[in-house]
Amino acid sequence: MAAALVHGQGTRVGFYSASCPRAESIVTLTVQSHFRSNPAIAPGLLRMHFHDCFVQGCDASILINGPNTEKTAPPNSLLRGYEVIDDAKTQIEAICPGVVSCADILALAARDSVVLTNGPTWLVPTGRRDGRVSQASDASNLPGFTESVDSQKQKFAAFGLNTQDLVTLVGGHTIGTSACQFFSYRLYNFTANGPDPSINPAFVPTLQSLCPQNGDGSRRIDLDTGSGGRFDTSYFTNLRNGRGILESDQKLWTDPSTRTVIQRFLGLVPPLTFNVEFGRSMVKMSNIGVKTDTNGEIRRVCSAIN
Ligand code: HEM
Numbered sequence: 343m344a345a346a347l348v349h350g351q352g353t354r355v356g357f358y359s360a361s362c363p364r365a366e367s368i369v370t371l372t373v374q375s376h377f378r379s380n381p382a383i384a385p386g387l388l389r390m391h392f393h394d395c396f397v398q399g400c401d402a403s404i405l406i407n408g409p410n411t412e413k414t415a416p417p418n419s420l421l422r423g424y425e426v427i428d429d430a431k432t433q434i435e436a437i438c439p440g441v442v443s444c445a446d447i448l449a450l451a452a453r454d455s456v457v458l459t460n461g462p463t464w465l466v467p468t469g470r471r472d473g474r475v476s477q478a479s480d481a482s483n484l485p486g487f488t489e490s491v492d493s494q495k496q497k498f499a500a501f502g503l504n505t506q507d508l509v510t511l512v513g514g515h516t517i518g519t520s521a522c523q524f525f526s527y528r529l530y531n532f533t534a535n536g537p538d539p540s541i542n543p544a545f546v547p548t549l550q551s552l553c554p555q556n557g558d559g560s561r562r563i564d565l566d567t568g569s570g571g572r573f574d575t576s577y578f579t580n581l582r583n584g585r586g587i588l589e590s591d592q593k594l595w596t597d598p599s600t601r602t603v604i605q606r607f608l609g610l611v612p613p614l615t616f617n618v619e620f621g622r623s624m625v626k627m628s629n630i631g632v633k634t635d636t637n638g639e640i641r642r643v644c645s646a647i648n
């Protein structure tokens with residue numbers, strides 16, 4: 343295997359090229375077909391992959407059904423797209439039984455989701471095996487929407503992801519939505535004087551009308567106002583303009599260390615290209631704690647340990 347194809351921890355691009363050559367294209371076609379009927383699965387699958395990788399590594403532990411499994415933990419309660427992974431797995435098992443892991447299907451589906459929303463593509467190293475542990479209590483690794491920048495940095499650094507990776511990956515919020523319940527506290531009585539002062543005052547009435555006080559907390563709005571369906575740098579422009587939705591997102595602009603990375607995505611010298619960096623940081627994230635060789639298993643059904 344050429345050195346250029348080898349990425350840390352034993353995964354490599356084209357792991358299934360001999361054992362199941364159609365695996366990657368089946369995932370792509372399956373994500374495409376679900377996306378056509380429901381575009382919300384694209385952000386759903388990107389987020390699901392992140393939540394998988396941060397708990398027990400990228401090992402499909404998020405997909406296990408049952409009492410007290412990861413998917414029952416509060417930070418995972420609104421994840422969407424499980425049916426897409428199940429659909430791809432069923433098709434792949436029919437042609438190459440016992441070969442392709444659910445963890446790889448999810449990593450590939452996250453990449454395909456970004457492509458479908460006009461984002462970059464990248465090669466996904468494969469060869470992950472599926473984990474045999476899924477516990478709700480492990481979900482505390484995941485960052486919360488009020489998390490300080492220092493604490494966000496710590497949670498990412500614990501997996502070898504630096505400050506630039508943090509800003510880049512949270513840039514995944516360029517697509518998808520948030521439920522009002524995760525940020526409406528910023529709009530009313532956040533301080534004695536009213537809303538969170540880090541929100542652009544001109545934007546407050548818009549947010550208040552989208553998420554009325556004591557309204558439906560499950561109502562959803564774009565994390566990247568005006569561009570929730572498109573993978574682009576508009577999310578960073580919004581942060582610069584005090585139009586971040588989550589408190590944790592807006593703090594990335596408040597803190598000088600993360601603000602610099604945002605400014606570079608917006609053209610400050612030396613500039614960074616979001617699309618290029620996103621693929622790079624995703625490959626790093628996708629290699630967190632991967633199980634290869636004799637660790638883990640190839641699940642028969644993604645929602646259950648063999
Ligand atoms: C500090 C880190 C992060 C925090 C606190 C955070 C928090 C959140 C919250 C609260 C939501 C709204 C969930 C909902 O209402 O369903 C959300 C959505 C989302 N997050 Fe994050 N997130 C973080 C990092 C990331 C990363 C690293 C990625 C991917 C690389 C990501 C991708 C997404 C996507 C795509 C959505 C939209 C989901 C959908 O529309 O179904 N997030 N995030």
Ligand SMILES: [Ca+2]
Nearest residue numbers: 394397399403
């Ligand atoms: Ca996992």
Ligand SMILES: [Ca+2]
Nearest residue numbers: 516566569572
């Ligand atoms: Ca966008």
